[in-house]
Amino acid sequence: MLRALFMSMMVAVILATAGNTTEDMNVPKSLLFLRDTPVAISFTMIIIFLLTCLFAGADAVKELSGGKNWFMFSIMQSITFAAGVYIILQGVRIAYDPQSRTCQLKVIAEIVPAFKGISDKLVPNARPALDCPVIFPYAPNAVLVGFLSSFAAGLIGMFTLYLLNMIVIIPGVVPHFFVGAAAGVFGNATGGRRGAILGAFAQGLLITFLSVFLLPVLGDIGFANTTFSDADFGALGILLGIIVR
Template sequence: MDYIIKILGTPAIIVAFIALLGLTLQRSSLTDIIKGTLLAFIGFVLIKTGGSILGGVLTMFSDIFTNAFGLRGVVPSNEAIMALTIDTLGRPAAFILFFAMIINVLLARYTRFKSIYLSLHLIVFMAFSVTAALVGLGYSEQFAIIFGSLVIGTYMAVFPTILSRFSRKIIGHNDYCIAHAASSSYIIGSYLGKWFGDTSVNVEEVKVSGKFSFLKNPDVATFVTMFFLLGISSIFAEEAFLSNVLANKPYFVWLLEKSATFAGGLYIAKKGVVMFTEEIVPAFKGFSQVVAPGSVPAVDPMVLFDKSPNAVLVGFLVSFVAELCCVAIFPFIGLPIIIPGIMASFITGGSAAIFGNATGGFRGAVLASFVNGLLLCFLPALVLPLFNHLGVSAVTFADPDFTFLSAIIKYTFGLGH
């Protein structure tokens, strides 16, 4: 069962298969089929590789930040809680993933919700969170599979379609849309930008003094951002802890290298995105003509990062600040401290800012990413008791869509338990 989850939850494999099938159905030449399939696969692997590099630096930054400021609490990590619970939740989660994919395709074929969700690794995490929530409330595994399949399969078709109303403003067309575990945050952020923002001040067009014109280059701006964050945090870290992190490397050299590694990881991921979208979008047309006519591929929000690099950095920083605000106030309102998930702050915060900027300019970007940061803390804190039965401590599910659904389950299905 673990093997099935790994296969179905590997986006690069699914994407390569869709590209292969789509190009074959279009009767492309053997050369084009091989090239398109491999480039789609390579592109997605590059996204994952870049993401792993980003994750490594952000995890290190998170550890330094926690040590520097003495934070202790619950860490939101989908990968960690899945690894710890795979023996108990893996079987129903695999069934949910399988049936949810079928439901998604059927809805794309027969309804107006035409999105086919390709970020399947996120659906694996969602299947785990739904199963954990329902089992924690005393419901059977069979009920969890039926409920999870129906709800998640519907989510896979509906949410990217709703979000496409805003993503097409960013992308410029609707040949593909966005599938991510923070879609609820992006929808909220888009409306906040629309209602309270100001489109006359676009975050990508903010004037920068000539002295800081080098920041207009997104790779340089990314480097400077991580250099600043790592530098400030490491100043306050314990000497022995920092010495272990440095591993006998001169501090300034280490700071430069890690900042450059972070910028390089984002560069690799963005290049992978370009390669992936250039191949999967035309290949998907062949796939959709047979499986679900008129359907649209729903892909990871990193495809947007190269379109709004300033918004990504603004969103990351603002979302992170919002999470720090939660750390400060949660002890006073009786909620457990949720340690800021730096990778989630970067991906979801940056994406939220892109959507907020599209509907409300700079102000919309700030509003959207700040609310995103609040959701990253408040929702895990509210649903944490649901997962006590798992026997894992100091870790919980992270992304807003998982925790939103868990909260709905808690306050509806939990009423009689």
């Protein structure tokens, strides 16, 4: 993930210029409700799920959903996904500390002290690390922009692999959401709106093609047709595969 985020920042710095951020986007009054991140994600995922169900066919959806109506199944899955994102955002929301007069991420303020006693005894001078959702509250619009851009890159990468007669990597929502959204936040910070789009797009292509080249390496150690949808695992795995050969 770190490699993907670093690359998204570099792409944003090189190909974009810092300026208007995703958080300054003008939204028509009739669409102001879309500024609420969970609502925007719900509508976005409904479109994605409906298109996926249409391509999969009614029989495949019925088998997967346990006989549920494909339309209602798409809507419920979209809302469930948005609810999960909302829980994550609320868990890492920014809280104001009146004593220090500073804003802190709530999850950091509560979790880090809990590990201090352990780290002092077992790993002195250790620095705690938290997953990428801790940065989502800083730029909620960039989260959605980054996810959509990364997912679009995954779809383009999928069709490109098909045309090249290579192993096709179907884009997964989870890696493209979490890493793509984080890439959007970093890209937005270094290159504005354009940086968020281009940085996340580059990240989406990176995790797609790295997964393809990692497949033979994992196949050699008994994990045939298995890969990781993460840039760190992909880059290090390919490097180790070259070394051991």
